Amino acid sequence: MPQIDQVMSTYGSQLFWLVITFGLIYFVIGRSMLPKVQGTIDLRRSKVSADIAAAKAAHARADEIEESYREAQARARDAALAVTAEAKATGARESEIKVKQADAGIAAHLAEAEAAIAAQQASALTEIEAVAVEAAQDIVAKLTPVKVTKPQVNRAVKGALANA
């Protein structure tokens, strides 16, 4: 086995070259290149975790905004409901007042009209009396030779009308 046969003749050379190559690997690769690679890994990890944290914060913020939006919406709806209810109430009050006013006007008109009708009825009755007196006088004059005076006829007509 050459590895054992040659140990005594080659260990110096093996040691020499191993120290050089492994030393270069340790100092150039392990000590200067590896930390940069690890730095890149660490940088990426911190970036990823920072991004995730930022995304979580943004998510929470979005939830907050939605919550406040909902609140505002609910408030606006309540306000709108209150305004409509008030408008309804005032509308009802106003229409009540108007109806009352209109009732009063109608009642006044009715009273006036009734008074006018009563007045016209009264004047019509007096006119009918006058016409009846003349007609009765004329009928009496044409049918009988008796001369009747106006006051007589008048009394007679009144009596007849009162009896009618």
Next chain:
Amino acid sequence: MAAEAGKIDPMHQFEIAPVFQGGFDLAGQTITFTNSALWMLLTLVALWVFMLGGMKRELVPGRWQLMVESCADFIDNMLLSNVGQEGRKYTPYVFSLFMFILFANILGLLPIGVLGGHPFTVTSHLTVTGILALLSFGIVLVVGFTRHGLHFFSLFIPHGTPLPMIPFIFVVELLSFLVRPFSLGLRLFVAMTAGHILLKVLAGFVINSSNAGVGYGLMVGLPSLTLMVGISALELLVAAVQAYVFALLTSLYINDAVNLH
């Protein structure tokens, strides 16, 4: 693959040979640029190119960047779950260890023999795995003693040990602790060596039986080739698993040193 007179040596792939002649002496050892050194350098270059793909530092990573980041995150999590927040300090070391072993294992499995190259598995050598294991063990010792001082020895006395048992348990625990670098280094070395020998032996079957005739080739060569395909897939898994085991055990040992159980 020394095919000398039809004989294929499955151990030849582990031989260390200079790529360039010449070298220099250092403390009684001749330092030459060997095939092992070449593959260590290739591992370094491949790993560097791989890591370059992860340096784009884009917020949304591409496939390559994601691969690099997955590896980094994997080791980071391993230390975080085994050692805790303090363990992240050791991520550069464990990451280097894991990636070096993984890339060396996989590069050694590349089928560049087809192109005439000679793949060499750095991690199939006891010298390399042993040095890495001793390095991990040394770090555990240094961290343990600097953090806890002599109190570090309490690691060898588990909680709730009856008083008369303490000396005995202490010796057993100390032995198991001292065996760690050997088991750590041997495990990787043996796993890599065994897989490569198995593949090479089966490849020898394919070549020798095909040379012996069509009948032998169909009877022996074809099943061997089929088996090789399966074992190659298994070896890719072993390459990753062994790198993982080495890194995991290192992080567990660091946990002992940092937290004392």
